[in-house]
Every structure is written in C-alpha cells, then in structure tokens.
Amino acid sequence: MLGGLLLAALALGAEPAEVPLQQEGVPEALAAPELLHFEPALYPAAAEAAGVEGDVLLRLTVAETGEVVAVEVVSGPGAGLEEAAAEAARALRFAPMPVSVVLEFRYGFELAPAPVAEAPVNLSGRVRERGTAMPLPGADIEVEVGGQTLSAVTDEEGRWSLRGVPLGVAQVRVLRGGYDPLDEAAEVVAGEATALDLWMRSRGYGGDEIVVIGHREDPATVTRHSISVEEVQRVPGTFGDPVRVVQSLPGAARAPFGTGLLILRGANPEDSRVYVDGVEVPIVFHLGGYRSVVNSALIDSVDYMPGGYGVRYGRATGGVVDIQSKDTYPERFTGTWRTDLLDSSAFVAGQTGGLGVAVGVRRSYIDAFIPFLVSDETPTIKPRWADYQAKVESLASERDHWSLFAFGFQDYLFVQSPDLESGEAGSALSTVYQTHRVVGAWQHVFSDTASASVQPMVGYDDVQLALGTEAEIKTVAERIGARAELSWRPDPRLTVRPGLDSSLYRSSISFAFPAVGGLGDDPLAEGEALRLESDGWTFAPDPFVDLQWTPTGEADDGGVNLGLRGVTMWNKAGLSASLDPRLAFRWAATPGGSVKGGSGLYHQPPDAFVALFDDTRLYSYERAWSTELGWEQSAYGLSADATAFYKDLSGILISNPALEDPATDPLVVPIGSGRVYGTELLLRRDPTDHFFGWVSYTLSRSERDDGDGDGAYAYDFDQTHILTAVASYRFPYELDLSGRFQYVTGTPFTPYQGATYQIDAGRWTPIPSDDRNSARNAPYWALDMRLSKVWTFKRGSVEAFVDVLNALHGLNPEGTLYNYDYTESRVIEGLPLIPSPGFQAEFTF
C-alpha cells in the first residue's frame, strides 16, 4: 500500500500549503520522497492585478531519479495560476527512490496584504553632535504635544520621524548618554511636515582611551587604567600633548628642565625606547620637551610600559613608549588648527574613495621671539622645530588592510655667544636633529582564528653638532626594516604569535675637531686637528614568539603571556645574540580585583656607534632582569593599582678605565652593575561628567656600581619620591579648570670640595668629592594650572586656553651652579612661572 506523503510548497508571495496524499502504486512501506529542490512559482501579473489568489493542486509523477516527469493540474482558481504552478513544479527535484511515484502537490498563491493607511510623517529630525557634525544614533526622542507623549529613537544616520503628531506646539526633548539633554520646541501645522535639525553638545570626560599603561594586546599586562582624549587634553603642563601625560604616571621620573626626557623606573633615558606604530624613533619630544614629534591630532593611543613589557619590544633595559597613530577617520573631512606661543600646527583627516587620509604639519616660531625676551648679555638662542605626518589607509576590505604612513621631524638649535658680532661663526653652536620614516603596513585575516601582518619601513636619521666652522660631529643612520607577525588561535583560550622584528641600518660618523691645545691634564700640550670618518652596517633580525593563554577565553579574566625573544646584532665584527625569556600574568582574583606580575630578561646591545669606532670586537650586551608583582582593584568609582618592582642590572658598559691605545684596547668594558627597586601606586577616580583626577606615587631607588671599587651609588636619575596629583573640573558653559601638583625628591649630584686654578689654561679645575652623588638637589614641587573655554558651533569648535606652569612659583631646583672657583654656589632654578595662552579650532568641511 502506499504510504502517506506530506509535502509543503511555497509559491511566490504565497503561504505554504499542505499537500494531500494519493495512494497509487507505491509500496506502503515507502516513506515520502524527500524534496531536494523547491522551485517557487511566479505570481502572474494579471492574477495579482485582479486580486486572484488560492491554491493550485497538482498531481506529479516523479521518476526513480527524483525528477518530475509529468504534471497534471487537479484544481485551481484560474487567472493563470495553474499554468504558473505547473511550470514551477517541473523544476522540482526529489531524492532518488526505488520506484516511480505519483503524488499530489499544492502551490498556494496568496497576495501580500494591502498596506494599512497610515498617518503621514509630520514631525522628523536629525540629531548630530555639535562641533563634529557627527550623526548620533540611539538618541531617545520624546515629543509632548496636545497632551500626548510620543517617542522615537534615532537611526544610524541620526534620523528619526513620527507620524500623526497632533497639531500644535510640540516640546521635543533629546536624550543621549554623554551629551547634555536638548530641548526644542516645534510647531506642527496641518498639511506640513516639520523637520528639526538638532545638535547635541558632548559633555564630561571619557571617550576613547588614549593612554594605556601596558600593552592593550597583552591580556596579561594590560590594565584597567587608561586615560581618554578629553582627559589628556586637560592635564596641565602637557600642553595637550598625550605623550607628555606619561610623565604624570607611576614609574616616570620628572624630567629636568621639563625636557621631556623619558626617565622610566630610574633608567638612563638612553636605555628606554620610543616607537611610533612599532617603529623606533630616536627622540620623542622636540627641543625643550614641549611637543612630541607626532601631531597630537593623529595620535590614537600611547602605550606606556615602564617595565615588564612583552617580547614584541626589545633591545632595551629601560621602558617603552609606543605611540599608535589613528586608524579611524571621520566620514567628512575635518580640520584642526592649533596655535600658542611656541608653534602652530594644522591637521586634516577624512575619507575619500574607500581610503582614510590624514595630513598634519607643525612649525615653531619661538626662535623669532627669543631675541626680544632675553638680554644682550645672554647667549642668542634660536630653537626651531617642524614635523609632518601623512597617512593613507584602506577602509574597504575587512580581510585585507593596508596603510602607508610617512612622518618626520627636524629640530634645529643655534646658540651664539654675546661677545662676538652676529655672523661670526667662531662662537656659534648649532645642532640639527632630523628623522624621517616611511612605514607600510599590510594585514590579512585568514579566518577568525588566524591573521598575519607585515610592516616594512625605511628611515633616515641625521644628527649634526657644529661648533664654529671647524668643529663638527655628524652621524647618519639609514635604515630599512620590517616587522612581521602571525597570529594564530588554535583554541579560544590560546593565541600564538610568532614574529620577526628586523632592521638593517648603515651608520656613519664624521668627526672633525680643530687643533686645540691644553686639553686633558696638560694645559701646555699641543693639540692636533682630529678628523675621523667611519661607517658600517648592522643587521638585527630579532625573532620572537609569544604565547597568550586566557583560561576562560575572556581577556578580561586575565591570562598568561609567555614569550621568548632573540636579540641579535650582526656587524663587521661578527654575530652576537642572546635570548630573552619573559613571563607575565594577570588573574581576576576577586570581583573588581586582579593580581598581576611578571619576570623577564632584557638585553640591550651596545650603541651602533661603539662598533663604528671599534669594529674589531663584539661587545657584550647590557642585561636587566626585571620582576614585578602588583594588584589592581576597582570599586566605588575608584580604581587603584599597586605594583612593586625589582630590576637587576649587569654587564653595563663603562668607559674602559684602562684604555691606553684606542686601536687595541676595548673602548668600553662590561664592568658596571646596578639595581632598581620600588613600588608604584595609582589611585584614580573614574571620569564623570564633570570631574576626573588621579594620584600617582612612586617610591624607588636606582643604584649603579661602575666596577671601579668605589661601590654602589645613587644613580644620576634616582628620585626617591615622585608624587603627582591631577584633577580637572568642568564648570557650566564648557569652562574647564585643571591642576597638577608634583613633588619630587631632588636628583643626586657630586659636590665639589674645592678647586685649583690652572694658570696656563686660565681655568679652574674642581675637585669632586670622593663620594659620587653624595648630595641631592632640593626637592622639586610645582603646581601647574590650566583654564580653558570651548565654544562649540554646529560644524566646529574653538577652544581658548592658558597653561600656567609653576603657578605658585616654586623654586624648582634643577642643579647647582658654581662660581669661577667653586667657592660659591646657587641653585639652578627651573622654569619660572610661565603662562602660555593659545587656541585650538576644529571644523568639519
């Protein structure tokens, strides 16, 4: 007997219809044939126009192969629906069967319901952000009119609409998190559609994170402490520069004279590294330390790692700061212009043709003002700096992503003694820094679990120092390099990242010095003109592999980073290498609390110029073993972080005390050692609409031993207590008042115990104390203030501000200045009270 068959069919615009069964020549045990392909029927236009609908019942003969070999119309409503159903049925395909079967199949034709007559849209609008003209999706719209309350939500374009709004004056209220409520009135008139253009004003602090302590891609080391763009721009003393903010964070010592030197955990500034998009640059601040070398408008984030960083970075025993450029661009081109006493900058960014484009330039002009600010008795100083950035980035593809980023800067300083007429180069000192980089980046996403990136780079560094017309030092480094990285997640809890951080650079140095007698111990010794030129190449292909394990699969729960980095250096003298294992962990031990820690080895090859002067031997690497342990806690709108650290230094290269013949003796010997230890605390109030602030405190000790038998001493950059408190409050009318207080222990120095006059040279030779760095400068304290006011327009904003450094006129000791015979001394005071007004305008084209 035939078994029952039940098939469902759909016709275009029709609901499914059940199919009755027919029993004909089919064994009862057979199951219904499986429909493999359903072919929808076209609704005949004539039937649709006539409003004809109904079911068409067909009788199909299906061969053993599953093909429909015959179609018979059993019943139908007419108007061509039967023909349409039969035509479609011939294309049906069933699963092969042992025998041919005949079955009934029904196509149901049902017209879509006619639209219900709606009231017309008579009140609509678009919500955008004041200043940026950016559409604001997700804003709540409440309209009260005629005793009714209507509501809507803005779409991705910031648009909203309401139908059938009662006539009269409607009170429109717009609400969105992070923005001031907006109230507007609109009159709804019969027969007219009222459209509103609504502009909301952003409020409070928050937004994108820009400064992150740790590396955001490492689950084991990234912390919850991050600082937003809004906060960064309002920290006094930073002049709105996000990179300068790191100097107010734990682990960063105060830079002398506000120079912006990166003194991280008591390390020599030369032992820390600065990167832009993972590419190393020689300096991070322009002359004087007021500005970072990358335009603030292009900076997306600053990763700040005073120690304990992963294997993606290396070749340094100090800390790391990595400036990340923006990879998002406003849909409409926007521009930023900033001017203050020091310099002016311009920046434009936007999207065009599936590309993100950003261009920035900056030029200082303080050199033009200085002659009016100093007396004729002081040296004439002309500092000048300029920088540029240009970036193009693909935005179209999700799987392939590329960018091209060119940036560079030039710093120039000219100093002329006041006792010679201008133009006489004999007393002039000039220095020039110049760096250029072109960085490409390509990233390919293979799958959800695998991606690869390659970042080639070419660069040029040039440093020149000239004294008069005859003395000159010039160093040039031409670089090419590439960073390649593969990210593979074989398991949701495990990520493997092997990579190669390679660079090849050719360095050259030329040194010219005129014959000057009296140098060294014998003031009567004749001098000889010195001219030295040397060049060489260095290849450093550093491989690394990083394993990230997150036990729960969620980075927020913490994880473990285990990495290994090879540090290599290959030059004329040969190949040297070392391996740096590093381990870091973070574990969310309690709600809102995490324990974190790590330990690792860090090797730092000698400066390339050591090899230039002596390419006959391989100099060993300086070593640092760094260990840290800490706790993070968030509660009651506060977040706290306490970290203890210990770093052991060994193999520090010291000028060879036994150097007699530079041609045969090593220039430096690895006899130095040291240690740095301490604790860092950060207590931060989570930003609210009107307030942000934090307190940072570092207690540390940095010691060095030069291996000369005199024992350990407090290192030149040791600062026992570093306390920084930052607070900012936003008053109505977008008026902000911010303050930063700093208290820092004075840096150590070696006092003099007298001096001897060398008659023939006409100079005094001081006699230093036997105990190196046995004295300290007085503590430093200063209160910096910042007052700003923002005027926001529909397509732009203007901010006027004044930064007041050292508002309480603290002493600011920076060193000790002696008189000619070292019998008198006075404190070298840092920068006095300096008000620095300026403005910044942002506008959308």
Place this chain on the structure above:
Amino acid sequence: MRWTLPLLFSLGCGQSQLSPEWQLDRLRILGARTTPAEAAPGDLVAMEALTFGAEGVMWSTCFAPAGLDVPCPADEALRDQLRALDWAALSEEERADWVGLAVADGVFGVQPGWDPVLPIPAELAQALATPELSGGLSVAVALEAWSAAGDREYATKFLRLSLSQAPNLNPSLAAVTVEDQPVSALNLRVGEPLVFTVVPAEGAEESYTYLNSEGTEELRDEHLELRFYASLGDFGRFGPAFNHDVWNPGETAEQELVVDEVGEGELIAVALDGRGGVDWVRLPVIAEP
C-alpha cells in the same frame, strides 16, 4: 643635547648672583711667569707670581708628570713652619737648614724672603731625547698663597721642558692706551665708561714649528688670550659669564670700565700665549666724581 635650551636660559639669567671671576675682592692667584718660559735641562728657572691680597707665596714641585691627579708628598707641619718663618731674620746657616728641609719636601721658594728658582735636572736631557718626548714635557709647579687673614689660595703653573732650539718665549704687553695714548693709570669719572686698549708688543705672538704625530712639521701661530681683573668698577663690554677676549692675530684688545663710586683700585690684564708664556700689566684705577 635637549637640555641645552633651558640650561642656557637658566645660566644666562642667574650667573650674576655669583661672584664674577674678574672681581678682585679677596685673595687671588692670577698668574705665574717663568723665565725662561720653556726651559731645558740644566737651566735655572726663575718664577714670579701675580697675586692679589697675598701676604706670601710658597712654590713647590715634585717633577711629577703633567697631571693634577698625581699627589706629591707634602709635610704639612713643615710647610706650616715655612710659612711662618721670617726669612729676612734668619742667619745664613739657619736659612740653609730650612732650605734643605724645604727642598727635600719639594718646596723651592717661599716669598717674601726666598725667591723661587727651580733648577732643572740635567739628567732629564736623556729622557727628553726620546722620540716620545720630542715635543717636550710639562712639569707641574704648585703655588700656595696666603693672606694676613689666614686665607689660602692654590694654583698650578706648568713649566714646559724641552730640547727645542727655539723655545717658547713669554709674551710682552707694550702698553695700555686710552684714545691711542699710553697711560700709567686709568682716571675716570663715576658713571662714565672709559674705553682702554691693551697693546701687545711687537712679536708678542710667536710663530713656531710643531712636529705632529705623523712626523710632519706644522707652522703654527700663537693666539694670545687676555684676561681682565679689577678691584673697582665693572667691565662693560662682556656679559657676566665672560671675562676674557681672544685676540685675533695682529689685533688689539679693547675693553670698557665703568665705576659707580669714588675710589681707587687696580686693573690687571693678564696675557696667556697658551704654551706657558705669561705677561701682565697692572694699573691703578682712580675714580673721581
């Protein structure tokens, strides 16, 4: 390098708070001259000190190689006694005894009373004949001056020793002129700057031959450096950080003095040839209303 800008700001703004080097208001050793300026083994070298406010000067040496970090043995008790001696009152025998003790301790002159004359050992000729010392060597001479108030001042004078056939000579200052007229004193009115010129003698800047490290002879010229000191007034031309000028060859050095109170003082100009040769000139300064 990046410290340069703020450092220079600071130095420029604050140097005036410290005593300037040119100001003579306490015990000073300003110069020392040896005759000859460059000596040979076997020579007797006479020495003369230029001091301000000194009651006495002691001269010593240990023939140590050039360099200040080589300590010479000194018997401080003996030197205290030498300082306290009234050399003019000593008998010849007593003087000989004290000189013997002093020479054994490296002292070769105590002024006033025992003028310093340093005999250069003849046996040094052998060492100076070696190629390494063909350019000569320098011997450090220590000067210690003391005042009536008990202050002490120390200086080091280097004496060049060589076998040169054309040894260095001390420079010579010919005159101090005001409006091109030689003067023996600087007479000026309070508040009115006086421009004066120190004129070197003919040939004060020598030309000489130097055998460089590659064995090539170079003809070189001296460039005198002039340093000014005053016990009254202030120099107008230079900034507080500078108190010297560099003569270009054949040029004279012009300076300006301003006094803001009536009084008498002293102007001292010291010329250094950079090779151990020294000369100086002292003039009274008289400031009238």
